[in-house]
Amino acid sequence: MSDLQISKSQKIRGYSKVLLLFIVTAFITFSSINAQEKGSISGKIIDGSNNDILIGANVLVTGTSIGASSDLDGYYSIKNLLPGTYQLKFSFISYRSIFVDDVKVLAGKETKISVTMETTSTELSEVVVTAEALKNSEGALLNIQKNSLNIVDGMSAELISKNNSSDGTDILKRMTGITIADGKFAYVRGVGDRYNNTLLNGSSLPSTDPEKRSFSYDIFPASLIENVLTSKTFTPDKPADFSGGLVEINTIEFPTKFILDISASTSYNTVSNLKDFVTYSGGGKDWLGMDDGTRALPSLITDQKVGRGNYTSDQLEEIGNSFNNNWNTKKSRSPLNGSFKINMGDKYELGEQSLFGYIASLTYSKSDEIKEVERNNYTFEGPRYEYNGFNYTNNVSWGALFNMSFKLxxxxxxxxxxxxxxxxxxxTATYKGAYYSGPDYRDVTAIRYVERSLYSTQFIGEHNFNLLSGIKMDWNLNYGTSTRNEPDARRYIYSRPYDDPNSDFRFLLDQSLSTRFYGKLKDNTYGGSINFNVKPFEMSDMPSFKFGFNFDKKDRAFDARTFGFRNIPGGNFMQEDSTLLKPVEQIFAPQNINPKFIEVVEITKPSDSYDSNQEIIASYLMTDFSPVTDLKVVVGARYEYSKQEMLSYSLTDEEIKVSPTYNDLLPSLNLTYAINEKINVRAAASRTLARPEFRELAPFSYFDFVTNELVQGNSSLKRSLINNYDLRFEIYPQAGELFAVSIFYKKFDAPIEQILLASSSFEPIRSYQNADNAENYGLEFELRKNLRFFSDAMKHFSFVGNMSFIKSKIKINGNGFQESERPLQGQADYIANFGLYYDNYLEGIAANITYNKVGERIARVGFAGLGNIVELPRDQIDLSFSKKIFEAFSIKVNVKDLLAQDSKFVQKTLDGDKTSELGRKGRVFTVGFSYQF
Known part of the structure; x- marks a missing residue:
């Protein structure tokens, strides 16, 4: 969105054509009065040498004595200006002055002009630009990339809106070198979630998933995000536990004036909405994404394990009947998807230099998805199972944000x-198909409710010490908590003989097949940091130094309990009983749960729960300087002390304690050579690391209903070290334009990989291991270009595109059970994103067409006779159109996934590629509106 706001002409109001003369007279009178109303100019001033803000820079309305200077945040404001066109002069000692022409001030309006000031190390001592060149916020973000100390890619709120991004996942998949796995986890430059990190407003976040280190970006509504930056090279002032990228999400802060925005949308998915939808009876607060206790563990169950020896037969009967008998599914009609958001904010001047501002936001969305799937699994001996069915998912997501700032x-x-x-x-998942272990033909039903929550709070301070020239200090205190609750996940199976399709389906009464699972995870993160930036005498040619300290602590508690139902040994209830032909809720009727028929037994293992914590204490020192003209050097090192502790129990109830401790010194070097003011050449070298997640260290194993696999940790995992090398050439032809080429190489020591293991239960096991070493290298291209150079008629069109070509090679120790060399898990050999955008600001029209494709990649690694499972490429095309109808009202129409190609996974076998998973996709049509009061 443009920084320069252009008002439309005053609207004529009236009641009838008869009063036309009166209306015209009133309009002229109003216009005359309004002409005397004054406007203002405000904006932000950035230091182009390091992308920091400039404090105390001067802004002057040329030809007058009216002006202002930038504050602690680099902001300035000039008020009480008569409507008209002005020229602004921006100046600061040792920096080139900037003259901005054609700055239009409108009555009662605030004109936004932000600039980036360069040092006088170049030949020019001043530069003249026009206000038109400064009005694009996407261009402002490119200034961040251009002047950053390291290699950074970013996406502004403007481009987020143009791309019709609904959440953080949609944003990231459009960025250079980033792919999304499982619909929510980011892979940067071909390396998985463990090699990437996420910061929210500069602070670490708790995990949103018990299995992964990665943050689930789909939890963030796009409307709460100001911008997203991805650092692809390491500098010591950032956490060192990443190699692919450090994703920095910055939420909206506060507006420059009062705002109240309301927007809503509805969408239709061609395969999911207004269709038969299989679900079950849930709770009264499901619409809020919260279980109201309907799925809670029965109160009769204590910490004592449920089973014979701990309870009498009568007590087991009472406990068995205390579970809700809610196994059955039912059909409903899926409605249209919907969402809304409301933003409100304002600022208040408390004095000449004091200011208070706030922003509050609330978002809500609800959607249904039907996924027709084919799910198969194979070994070298042949197929394990071959299922066809449907996944029905109802998603509820809502978020609230409240930020406030006080400038003393x-x-x-x-x-x-x-x-x-x-x-x-x-x-709700329903599958039918052959299970070759029986062999039998099965009808499988799984019901699962997973709720996640995230809360993050931060106190942030920024200070500039006038008495100590050139010293800036910032600090951050943060607390975050996330929960993942999976109450009463149910799974049951009916079967018939494989070779007799006319026989009846019979319920499989087995404690490992008729189960109820309860899992609960809570993560708490505490942290603080303090940073000092020292630039002696505020001279641009002097080295600047930055040093600081950081502390992060994470506590996790995970508890899981699993209960099964079985035929009582020696009881009267046999597998051949006709009762097992009945619906599941009749089988589990109270009269059948008693000492003669069915009893409940807890099959929880001691390893199914664990407690863990992690402490990281870090300090760093870095400096940036220019040894020769136009060359900037940023060099330093970060020291990190880390300790992970995990306490769990073995199958024999023996205590397992894992406590790896590391002391790591992590150097970093970033070089930027400015060939001229539009061309940079960058080079970087650094060492970073990746630590195993708590879940990966825990010996606990559980059944994943979605992938039909057991998941098991490995307590012998160790942290990985990565050497990173980067080279980048970038051109900024005009404001808001970019062409960049990057080459990168990474060397991994002891990378952590996810593998598939065979098991005696004939169910695959997903686990983790350290490989010997790995290499990852690639080439990236990025282009953002206005198409005016074709003809002036194309001035409203722009092209945004990026491509990545990536190769990797991982070496496995010679155990004979898997390939000795293969690509890294999750690494795609290419990534392509292209978009054609039309943006006519004056007419209030914006439209775009975007394209995304990700190459073939290993989803899960095979082991001991199991072939790799590979995700195949698919093309995705999205369309978007928006129109501003009135000053405050706009509509938006989008089409997502126009081609609706199937999502397909294949498993490598001796007989060629076999379909492992096939999911049908639908086109999504969305209509929305927004109104700004």
Missing amino acids: DKNNKVSFKNIYNQNADDE
Whole structure:
């Protein structure tokens, strides 16, 4: 969206054509009065040498004595200007002055002009630009990339909106070198979630998943995000536990004036909405993404394991009947998907230099998805199972944000930032197919409700010390908590003989097949940091130094309990009993749960729960300087002390304690050579690391209903070290334009990989291991270009595209059970994103067509006779159109996944590629509106 706001002409109001003369007279009178109303100019001033803000820079309306200077945040404001066209002069010692022409001030309006000032190390001592060149916020973000100390890619709120992004996942998949796995986890430059990190407003986040280190980006509504930056090279002032990329999500802060925005949308998925939808009876708060206790563990169950020896037969009967008898599914009609959001904010001037501002936001969305799937699994001996069926998922997501900032004066600011998100997936899966272990033909039903929550709060301070020239300090205190609750996940199976399709389906009464699972995870993250930036004498040619300290602590508690139902040994209830031909809720009727028929037994293992914590204490020192003209050197090192502790129990109830401790010194070097003011050449070298996640260290194993696999940790995992090398050539032809080429190489020591193991139960086991070493290298291209060079008629069109070509090679120790060399898990050999955008600001029209494709990649690694499972490429095309109808009202129409190609996974076998999973996709049509008061 443009920084320069252009008002439309005053609207004529009236009641009838008879009063036309009166209306015209009133309009002329109003216009005359309004002409005397004054406007203002405001904006932000950035230091182009390091992408920091400039404090105390001067802004002057040329030809007058009217002006202002930038405050602690680099902001300035010039008020009480008569409507007209002005020229602004921006100046600061040792920096080139900037003259901005054609700055239009409108009555009662605030004109936005932000600039980036360069040092006088170049030949020019001043530069003249026009206000038109500064009005694109996407161009402002490119200035961040151009002047950053390291290699950074980004996406602004403007482009997020143009791309019709609904959440953080949609944003990231359009960025250079990033792919999305499982619909929510990011792979940057071909390396998986463990090699990437996420910061929210500069602070670490708790995990949103018990299995993965990665943050689930789909939990963030796009409307709460100001911008997203991805650092692809390491500098010591950032956490070192990443190699692919450090994703920095910055939420909206506060507006420059009062805002109240309301928007809503509805969407139709061609395969999911207004269709028969299989679900079950849930709770009264499901619409909020929260279980109301309907799925809670019965109160009769204590910490004592349920089973014979701990309870009498009568007690077991009472406990068995205390579970809700809610196994059955039912059909309903899936409605249209819907969402809404409301944003409100304002700022208040408390004095000449004091300011208070806030922003509050609430978002809500609800959607249904039907996924027709084919799910198969194979070994070298042949197929394990071959299922066909449907996944039905109802998703509820809502988020709230409240940020406020208080500027004490030009040199001191404190902020309080809060965000809360609640997200729930209510899933029902139904499959039918051959299970070759029996062999039999099965009808499988699985019901699962997973709710996730995230709360993050931060106190942030920024200070500039006038008495100590050139010293800036910032600090951050943060707390975050995330929960993942999976109450009462149910699974049951009916079967018939494989070779007799006319026989009846009979319920399989087995404690490992008729189960109820309860899992609960809670992560707490505490942290703090303090940073000092010292630039002696504020001279641009002097080295600047930055040093600081950081502390992060994470506590996790995970508890899981599983209960099965079985035929009582020696009882009267036999597998051949006709009762097992009945619906499941009749089988589990109270009269059947008693000492003669069915009893409940807890099959929880001691390893199914664990407690863990992690401490990281870090300090760093870095400097940036220019040894020769136009060359900037950023060099330094970060020291990190880390300790992970995990306490769990073996199958024999013996205590297992894992406590790896590391001391790591992690150097970094970034070089930027400015060939001229539009061309940079960058080079970087660094060492970073990746630590195993708590879940990966825990010996606990559980059944994943979605993938039909057991998941098991490995307590012998160790952290990985990565050497990173980067080279980048970038051109910024005009404001808002970019062409960049990057080459990168990474060397991994002891990378952690996810593998598939065979098991005696004939169910595959997903686990983790350290490989010997790995290499990852690639080439990236990025282009953002306005198409005016074709002809002036194309001035509203622009092209945005990026491509990545990536190769990797991982070496496995010679155990004879898997390939000795293969690509890294999750690494795609290419990634392509292209978009053609039309943006006519004056007419209020915006439209775009975007394309995304990701190459073949290993989803799960095979082991001991199991072939790799590979995700195949698919093409995705999205369309978007928006029109501003009135000053405050706009509509938007989108089509997502126009081609609706199937999602397909194949498993490598001796007989060629076999379909492992096939999912049908639908086109999504969305209509929305927004109104700004």
